[in-house]
Every structure is written in C-alpha cells, then in structure tokens.
Amino acid sequence: MHDTQQLPLTGAQAGIWFAQQLDPDNPIYNTGEYVEINGAIDVNIFKTALERVLTEAASLHARFEEGADGPKQIINPPFEAAIDVIDVSSEADPKQAALRLMQTDLAEPVDMAAGPLFRDILIQAGPERFFWYQRIHHIAIDGYGFSLLARRTAQMYTAIREGRPDNGRSFGSLEDLVKEDQEYRASDQFLKDREFWMEKFADEPDVVSLAERAPRTSTRFRRSTAYLSETALQHVKAIPNWHEAVTAAAAVYVHRMTNAGDIVLGLPMMGRIGSISLNIPSMVMNLLPLRLSLRPDMNFHEAVSQVAKEIRNIRRHQKYRHEDMRRDLKLLGDNRRLFGPQVNVMPFDYALDFAGARGTVHNLSAGPVDDLSINVYDRADGSGMRVDFDANPEVYSAEDIENHQKRFLLLLESAVKDQTQKIGTLNLLLESERLRVLDSWNDTRKAEKQKSLPELFYEQAVKTPDRPAIITENEELSYAELNKRANQLAGMLKEKGLGPEQFAALLLPRSQELAVSMLAVLKTGAAYLPLDPDFPSERITYMLKDAQPACLITTMELSGRMPEDSDAKRIILDDPDTVKTVAAQNADCPAQAECSPLHPAYIIYTSGSTGKPKG
Template sequence: MTALLDATADGRHIAAEGLPLTAAQTGLWYAQALDPASPAQNTAEYLEIHGPVDPALFSDALHQVVAEADALRVRIVETPEGPRQLPLTTGPAPLPLHLADLRAEADPDGAARAWMHADLAEPFDLAAGPLFAHALFRVGDTRWLWYQRVHHVVMDGFGYSLLARRTAEVYTALASGEPVGPDPFGRLTDLVADDAAYRASDTYEADRQHWNEAFADRPEAVNLAGRTALPSRTHLRRTAYLGPEVTERLKELASSVRATWPDVLIAAQALYLSRATGAEEVVLGLPMMGRMGSVALRVPGMVMNVLPLRLTAGPRATFAELTRQVVLGIRAARRHQRYRYEDIRRDLGLLGADRALVGPLVNVMPFDYGLDFAGVPATAHNLSTGPVDELTVNVYDRADGRGLRLDYDANPALYEETDLGHHQERFLDLLSRLAHADPHVPQGEHGIATAAERSLVLEQFNATARALPPTTLVGPIEAQAARTPDATALVFRDTTWTYAELDARANRLARHLASLGVRPGTLAAVAVPRSADLVLTLLAVLKAGGAYLPLDPDYPADRLAYMLDDARPVCVVTDRDDRVPGDGQLPVVVLEGLDLDPYPGTVPPRPLTPDHP
C-alpha cells in the first residue's frame, strides 16, 4: 500500500524565484547534467527498527519532518542565470511513502533489499523533483525497515542523521501523546546566504592560498588501481567487519600515541597504499562535514566537502609518527575545510579524469545514530554514499557489538570484485597486526600480504625440492649428447651447435684448462660476454672439475683487477686479450684464435663427484 506525504508547511516556503546553488551543490548538479540518466548521485540508507511500529503514526511523523526540512523540498532547474533551486510544490498529488508488508515472502529482508536496490538504480529528475523517496517495510511481526533515498545535491551524510533523529523524535512524541518539540532545522535561505558570505570573505582567500601553497608541486596521487577513470553509474561494494577485540585494541593503540581511532584507521590506509604501490608519499581524500557555525549544523542539506591529506609513509618512520602526521594534517585541513575540493583542483589545473588530486577516500563515521522510536531501538545500514571516482573506504562504528564495519566502494571501471576483496582482506589483516604491534618500530616491518599469501610465496612457491640422481651438473648434458648427438643444443644469432659439437668443443677446452691446473676444488675466472663461447666456456670449466667466477667484461679495469686478486683463480678465460688487466702472473686463455685441435673431443678423465663445487 502507499501512504501520501504533503510537503507544505506555513512559514517554511522558499520564495517562488528560488535560490542559487551553494558551492557544494554546484559540482553535483553539473555532474548530473552531464549524464541525466545516471543514478550515481543517489544516496541511500535504511534503518532497521527492532520492534513494533505504527505505520500511520510513522507516516505522520515523516510528513512533519519533510515539511520542516525546506532544504529537502526543492527541485533544481537551469535558468539563464544558472541553476536555481525552486520550491517543490506538490499540487494535488502529495509525495509518496511506499509501504509494504513482506512477512509472507520467503526472505522478507532479501525482498526488501531487492526493492531498495532497484529503487536506488532509478535516477532523479532534478527539474521535476521530488529529490527524495521513502519506504517502510514490515519484515517481521516486530521488525521494520525504513528506507530513504535522496539525491546528493540536496543531502549529505550528516543531513541524513539530522532527518533520522528528528523523525524518531517526532514519532516518539506522537506515540506517547506528548507535544512535538519545535522545528530544530535551520533554513536553506540561511545556508545559501552563509555560503555566499564565505566566498566573498577574506577567509575564503586565505583558505585558497593555503591549499594552493600546500599542493603547488601537484604531487602524484597514487591509487590501488594504478590508473584513473571517469565515475561509473554504479559502484561495487564489499562489506566486512573488524572484530570487537581488534577494534578495542586499535582504540587502545590510538590512546597510546595520543590520537583517536579514526586517526589510526586513516594512518593504516596510508601505510597500506604506500606498501601496495611502492610510493612513500600518498594523498588520501577525507570527506569532511564542512559545517562551520550554527547555520550549517542545523540544516539537513548538502555541505560535505572532500579535502586532500598528504602523508609520507616511508619504511624508516614508525607508525606512531605516521599517525602523528595524520593528527596534524587533519587539524590543518579543518582550519580550511570550507574551501571546495573542486576549487582546489581547478586552481591547480588538475582537470579531467587523468589528473586526480587524491587517491582513495577514507570516510570514517565514528558515531551511531543512537535512535529509538518510542523506545524501540534502530540500527542504521548505509546503501550508497554517492558517486565513487576510484575507491572509497567507509568505516562505521555502529556500537552494535560487532566492531567496525568497513564498506569498500569501488569504481567498476577500475576494479574487479576479486581485486577489491583482496585489498579489503589485506587491509583488515594489516589492522589486526597493527593493533598488536609496537607502534614505534619502523613501518618497513609491516608487510601487507596476509598469512595465506605469505605461505603461498615462502612455502608453496619455494617447494622446489626434487629427488636428483647421483650425478654432476655436466652429467645430464653428456648423457643427452650420447642419446641425441645430432639434436640442436645451442643457438646464438647465426651460430647453431648440435649436442655432439658442443660436447666435443667443451671437452677439448676442458682438457686445455686442466693442463693449466683447473681441477676439482679450483676456480677459473670467466670474462666472456653473452655468446655461444660463454656457454662453451662455462661447460668446459665444469667438465674440467672446477668452479667458475663470472667477470663482467664491462667492469672498470681496477674493479676486475681487485676481483682477480681477491679470488685468486688458477686462470682466466676471455674472448680477447684486452678484456682483463694482467701482470703476467695469471695464465690467460684467449678464445679468439685458440687452437684446440691437438686435444681429443672425448670426455676428460676427472675424479668428479656431486660434492665438488
């Protein structure tokens, strides 16, 4: 069934000519205008009410709250003077509240959420309005779900909390027969006037100068995807929980380093981003309320801003030092939080999808609504916080005994479900380890691989033990030469040798090296560039029973002389006589022009065992 809301109330009308948009609204309006059919600007949540609800009283309460919130009751049209928000007049058709009893469904909660997600996928018509929708679902004899969807251009997360608190307050008063308290909301006209006054003030200019100086070098904003993309119409979401025990440990950790637990969460995300990308400097995006003064604090509208937080998360610093950076960085950002994210990007010339100002957004909400409807408690469940450019990490403390809820919202143009899940699992694992670690040790000790991933790399990837026959390294090569003498053994540019040719050449050179003292337990230096002769020489040294010391022919002469003096090989093999320095003391075998014909091509005799070098 459907109940109807009449969204008019005396003394709360916006003038017929409407109002200009605030700076916070303007960017969202343009984004919607570029893609009118996109639902990306929709925000939504539902409250799970754990007890009986009178739907008629609930409708009356919501009716009054909608009437009080004039910032909600607007539509936005394009005019010759730019976009303006006009008063929403319902005329003969009041605004709908969808009511449904789903108790007969096999999965009432699932059916309700399916309806919500379908509704969330519907774009608003900004010019027509209304820019909000409500639904009340009965999913049990004493359980209800209150859903609300609002376009981001008229509402932010703090505005949701104002609406929810007031609805619970009015419902409780109506249910108890008590007088409803006075309208607590500020007016949209005051919010617009306050925004205009700020943008004409010296404070605005000081804030602009602060951000322009702080990011004058336009640092690279690394992200986990390794690339950028335009926001999509939808986003991926993965929800996980950090258990209560680890949550409490993180709060204790925060206290020990003179910070709050949101500071610790932000520092941990900076550390994760640094380790995952290899960048010591990272820039996170921090959604901030942007509500300075009594006007914005009382208006359920769109004020929220995103500000960049620039951090150095190198391996030598400690996590305590990184957390202190966060504390000081947020403190500085709050002093200039009204200057818009869009304006910072414009001032710095960071336009287009390929010039991001920030990497992931970290949206920490360290509060619960704490609502009750006539004594019946309610739990909030977020469904969408709006468009996602790259990745948004939403962290909620719902005080429900489950610890922290972490929603990873990602742009599907940049992430697959699997990749998103891996990042979330690694971050939760990092949080668990940080919670139990000494915050004063270097951050380089904190990897981001999970225990399973470390086991995969260190144990499974390295499980290379094989049963080997009791032979030497040259044994299988000589055996192959006996089995397939005419098969190709080596190819280098225009040179091709069969196994028989390679084996015979190596045997002759091995006999020559043996005559110079190369035998088991001795060392022969090899200064031959990459070539067929290099393979031949290494094999000949092994056939003679020796071990080889590779020398890079491009090393400086004094470096090569030092290595030869330090290693003291019995000889050095090179392709030409000007490769290595010499004092005449060390025999030098020059392959260029070397005549090996006097030596037989058969395997040289040697007392060689697998135990020799």
C-alpha cells in the same frame, strides 16, 4: 514557504551538478540508507510523521535547471510525498527481499530537472520488523543530512504516537544556507583558504592508489563489510584521539602497500560546525586532501600525531571546495585526481527511538567511489565497530577488496595494541600469504634430470626456431640457424678428436663466429677458452701454454698471433678447406656428446693484477 523559489547553487551542489551532467544517466550520485526498526510500529502514524518531516526539508523539493547565468535550483512548494509501503514478510528471506528492492531502486537514475530527488519506502518484514528505506540524490543531501531526517522523523513519530505536542526544532532555511555560502565565496577568508591550498600542493605530488590501473568514475561500487574484533576495539577506544588513529592506520597501509612516502588521502569534512547548516538537511560535506609524510622507521604514535596535527591545520580551511582545488591545480579531465583512497570515520551516531521501537541505521550508498573508500562506523547498537571497504569495481576485484580489508584490519589491530612499533614492521601478511611466502615459495625441491648447456639450448631452438638468437650490426641469426651452424662445426671438431675433459681455445673477435664456436665446442663435450685478440701477445702465449688446449679456433687474419711453438691444432674458420669440411657435416643432428655435469664447460683467466693470471 509556499511559493516556487529560485536560488543559485552552493559550491557543494555545483560540483555535483557539473559531474552529473557528464553522465546524466549514471545513478552513482544516488545516496541511500535504511533504518531497521525492531518493534511494533503504526504504519499510518509513521507515514504521517515522515510526510511532515519531508515537507520541512526544502532541499528535497528542488529541481535543477541550467539558466542564462548557469545552473539554478528551483524550490517547489512542498508536496505530499508518495511513501510506499511494501510487505515482504511472506518471502523466504524477507531481509534479502527487502535489500533487493532497495538496490533495484538505487540503480535507477534521477532526472534532476524533473525530480523528485528522493524516494521513501517502508518495507514490512514481519509483525515487529520494518525497514525504512530512503534514497536521495547527493545534490540534495549528505550523510549528516540523512541523520537530521532520521532523528526528526523518530521524534515526530514518537510525539504523535504518544499523543503529545511535537516540541522538536524545525529545519533551518535553505535560502539562509545559500546566502552563507555566497558570503563565504565573496570573503577574504575564501582567498586566504585558496592561498593555503595552492601553497600546500604547489609541488604537484603524485597521487598514490592501491589499484594497478588508473580509476575512472563507475556506475556502481563494490562493498566488503567487516567488524573490528572486541580486543582490537578496546585498544582503539583506549586511544583518546581514536578517530585520528584509524585514519593514520589507513595512511600507513597505503604507505606499506605502495612504498610511497608522500601519501594523500581523501578526508570527508562535515563543514557544519559554527554554521547555520547544522540544522539543515542539505549537501554541505566537503572532501579535503590530507597530505602526510611517512617513513618505515617512524612509530605508529608519530604517525597518529602527524595526522592529528594535519587535520587541525586543514580544518581551518575546510570550506574551500575540493572541486575548486582541482580547477586551481589544473587537475581536470579523467584520472586527474587530488587524492587517493578516502577515509571516513563517522563522527555522529543515530540514537533512534520510535516510541520504544529501536531503529538501527545501515548505509547503502554514500555517492561515487572513484578509487577506494574506507568507511568506519562506531554504532551504539552493540554491533561494534563496522568497517566498510567501498571500491570501484573497474579497478578492484572482489578478492582484491576483501584482501585489502583483511590486511588493513590486521595492521590496525597490531598498531593500536602497541603504538611504539615502527610502521615498517607492522604485520600485513594474511595467514595464507605468510604460508605462501615462507613455505610454498621456499619449497624449491624438484626431481628433474640435470641438463647440459647444449641440451637446454637445443630445447629452446626447437621451441622458437625463428626468433633471433644473435643480433649484430649487419645481420641477425635465428635459433635454428645458430643451431645448424654449431652442429656442423661440432661435427668437424669431433672428427678431429675433440671431446670431454679437453679445451678448445677461441682466438676470435666478438662476432657470430665466436658464438657459433663456443656452442660447437660445448656440443662436443669439451670446454672453451676465450682469448681476446686485443690481449698482449705475451698474455695469449702464457694462457695457451698453461691451459694446453687440444685445438685453437681462429681466423686467417688472427692466426699470426699464435706462438710458433704451440702444439694446439689450428682450425682456421675462413680457410676454404675448413669451410668445405664444415659444410659437409650433418646440420640436423644435435651432435652432442655424452658428458657429465662435472665436466668443465669453459676456462676463464684472472687479470693477473696480483701475479700471474690464473685459470
């Protein structure tokens, strides 16, 4: 292909194009990897091999413009790529210097209309140590596309270095890929796939996240990297469908952390099996919602079986784009998501050999992370199983993501060791959290002075004097006002001899006066006996004779309810003489008697349904 060519966008490309238009300067769609090459390589031969491979990859030479019928991609004739060679071997820490260089480049936005969509740098960190860095906009490539470029480059380099013909297979046609995508979108299968997904999500399930706030697209992501222990790796690999087991562990983790039974994870699907895209570096990958139903009484094996069954089910409909699902389900706009955390267990490995020099691949960025992405790499370089937690820094702190990762690995290790365990019993607590729950939170011993109810109330009144303490239909009383009125009434009650080990009966309706009187009695050190004015007269009479209160506090209207033969002193709150006496008392003094915690505070009578009421 030597002439400029115009092609429509595939469904995968269209989703990214429209998303990028919402924020053109956001570099989050820059995807990047680097290959760490250990061994002596010929820089000039490497550049020659890479230039040839980049020429073969048509998607890298595209520009994207908006035409009258929508966006289109313009495939330019292959050009000689500018492959930078940078030497950082003199730096104090060459690898860190190389990583800083890569991260700086990844943060640069790409103009899709102008291009180029990619950049390659060969970074020399020593005589026999190199980092080959590739940054490509996600609209042109996915993770599998990176592997095609890397393998082809290693193959081409080895052939040139060894002086033999390149017998490798060139990449397929991007035009054929676009045609295949258009044929699918015009097919009956497209309609069947749409029907499948609409039926599956007709009930509009809630999307569950580990974040406390609704995630939004950010301009970067936060990564935490860890490795599965050797013992755990052996247990994982002993499971025939270990990919599903890791995915099930992620679902169980979300279930346990949120207590939600309906879990929807994001599951990347390569989408290339049985397609011509199997040999075309391009953007094909789809994100599908994996919906699961989990219960604490299920064992882990049942969860894995459900994951395996559901993946087989949705794989038959994997070509239907998740962007189309969101549109069909009207999940448009900020925070209208189709799934929560994503789980990506990499199904392919890089076995890179540059004429005897070993190449190990490291991912830097796989595109946007709206919420959380759990990426699991099973590399053949002897480093074991790597688990990356990529998170949106807008909603997850560094501590959040590290703790989530540690808990997930604990749960995974426990689950794969014995799949018969109930998922509700799998270990989640970190050692620091276990000590906090079992020791710190249970260490309730305190050396403090015991305080009475009046003392505690008085402290609160000093802290918040103007806040409402009592609210009734007609008015409200502040803490300061309630304290003042209770002090004045308590002063009068003490003058009448009321104190500890005595009772004061309160025959009052539910009102401010009742609350003032209860607090005033407590301030004298005495206990109160509430009497409901709606009680039958016989019950009131019985309670007064049984309790033998020192006084009865009531109103003029209710005083007639008192038995004539009662010895209790009557204090009529609304009697003019009582009002005058109370008003003359010191309102500022707490008026609190010295009393012991063993002194009674109140006396309450039972209903008497099984005999006489008991106080």
